Amino acid sequence: MTHKDEQELLDRVPEELFIDGRWRAAEDGETLDVHDPATGQVIRTIASASSGDAQSAMDAAADAFPDWSRTPARERGELLRRAFDLLTERAEEFALLMTLEMGKPLAESRGEVTYGGEFLRWFSEEAARVQGRYGAVPEGTGRMIVSQHPVGPCYLITPWNFPLAMATRKIAPALAAGCTVVIKPAQLTPLTTLHFVQLLEEAGLPRGVVNVVTSRSSSTVSAPILADPRLRKLSFTGSTEVGTTLLSQAAPGVLRTSMELGGNAPFLVFEDADLDEAVEGAIAAKFRNIGQACTAANRFIVHRSLAEEFARRVTERVTGFGMGRGTEEGVTIGPLIDQDAVDKAQRLVSDALERGAHLTTGGSSVDGEGTFFEATVLSDVREGSDLLREEIFGPVLAIVPFDTEEEAVALANGTEYGLVSYVYTQDLARGQRMIELLESGMLGLNVGVVSNAAAPFGGWKMSGLGREGGAEGLHEYLETKYTLTPNPF
The missing domain is CATH 3.40.605.10 (Aldehyde Dehydrogenase; Chain A, domain 1)
Incomplete structure (x- = not known):
């Protein structure tokens, strides 16, 4: 072109x-x-x-x-x-x-x-x-x-x-x-x-x-x-x-x-999830539109038994992303919309790191023309971190470990927002419980993208x-x- x-x-x-x-x-x-x-x-x-x-x-x-x-x-x-x-x-x-x-x-x-x-x-x-x-x-x-x-x-x-x-x-x-x-x-x-x-x-x-x-x-x-x-x-x-x-x-x-x-979508990965499918869903739910979507997964709530392997696999995928102008071949991550978006992403990442999160890849804005921010993965994100409360609207994947189903639901619902939730589990009964318990207007059950013209799009709460x-x-x-x-x- x-x-x-x-x-x-x-x-x-x-x-x-x-x-x-x-x-x-x-x-x-x-x-x-x-x-x-x-x-x-x-x-x-x-x-x-x-x-x-x-x-x-x-x-x-x-x-x-x-x-x-x-x-x-x-x-x-x-x-x-x-x-x-x-x-x-x-x-x-x-x-x-x-x-x-x-x-x-x-x-x-x-x-x-x-x-x-x-x-x-x-x-x-x-x-x-x-x-x-x-x-x-x-x-x-x-x-x-x-x-x-x-x-x-x-x-x-x-x-x-x-x-x-x-x-x-x-x-x-x-x-x-x-x-x-x-x-x-x-x-x-x-x-x-x-x-x-x-x-x-x-x-x-x-x-x-x-x-x-x-x-x-x-x-x-x-x-x-x-x-x-x-x-x-x-x-x-x-x-x-x-x-x-x-x-x-x-x-x-x-x-x-x-x-x-606004949204603050949780992405829950239970211990019985198909990890390959969960990683694919996570990439779609987080990095679609460079993370600039109200439906983008904001908080990756992953069972402690899988958290380390999940972080390793998504990091491996993210480090292979190409960054550049969207018209170029092989580009996965284009620019954020403006400098304010870059500054916000940097502030949220820096705050999480200061509170004890671990950076596995990315984490910084990119010098030069345009408003680019690296695709980023953070693991062990701690309670109180700003990016767990604020909508990131950028290519930052934040992982929070959990131990019990009750804890996962509490973490997922612990926000004023309720647009969409994502759940990965192979347990049919658990999937049905999540439909009942998660406070959001939409739910992706073992899928990472929910939007469809024939479906009612919208949220609960704020x-x-x-x-x-x-x-x-x-x-x-x-x-x-x-x-x-x-x-x-």
Whole structure:
């Protein structure tokens, strides 16, 4: 792949906002720079929306809602299916674009295109399956009709780490349900969303149904949209800290909210686990997306009888990882998203080492251009270490030994978060107990990756509200109405 190929793709990505069916500059002419984290260089300069632009986007979504909500479900689904087909045809260019603006290796970007596309395909099929019910009330005095209706205009805020999949995971169910949207992609990785909306245009997107506002200031864009009484739904993926702030801002309007927030995923390896499978699962659960995923395993809670061998095997695998720009062959570990991410990883590793953890490989940032941090394995991580409480969001695998099942469960549940857990055991009864005992919205039982477009993605406790994906993901964009009619007899 040549620099010319990269530049040609970047030149095709819009540099403007998309409001009411047309591309336009920010009203005050402000811009923001998008950087390649592997080099630190600016790769595209795009419009930065003002509060006035945000209001215009909200106006467009509200104006388009009546017609879109009455569009037959089959037509809405066919639009999403056309988008899926176009994305499949252009998978390589979307993969390259994600690698350029986010840094992940091309192989992982290709995987994200497949994953993101599945939300388009899944919800294209679900659009025609919105159902209600009809029946007599128990007293026999009338008939009740329960129907489902699109909630209304929605505001969607996506994170930087999965720029395509997080956009399709929100846009697809909203459109399938009959809602219109304003979407604000993360300022660090907005290009993929802009390019995807170009694709939606080609698929036949009606005017005003999807509006995109990119901005250097989230609050500037969000404030007028969240204050607008026509907005009926807020969906956010990001940190718990920001999510709780948005919930407070959504409260005056009593908005429907979906919040996919932080995680602190435990990865439990019991004494009867298949160690080969556990190591494979650990590599997938930790180093996917360079560890920059809310589902990334954060704490590897390993039975003491296996802890030393588990550490040896994962270290052997990790030392073989290639590090570099994601467009290069053989790269497993790309750059972290920015210098703050590098500094956080370094702080957490240093704290663990000061408290007595053992470093088996990695442990340091990398000098030179870009924001790289070595793939790292720490064993014997001690209680009280910051990385056992904080979401690492980097390529650091931390091992904590345990002795009893009760201790393992207590360690796993000893966090305010509850997004996903991973368990490796060959004991069927124990696996069933873990389903009952672990406090998380998702569980990988002898698997290291749980995400699937047909499944409900979401967490318990401080990890969020609502679900994305699956039939449940469509329901997040629907309101229920009950109607009572007289007895017809």
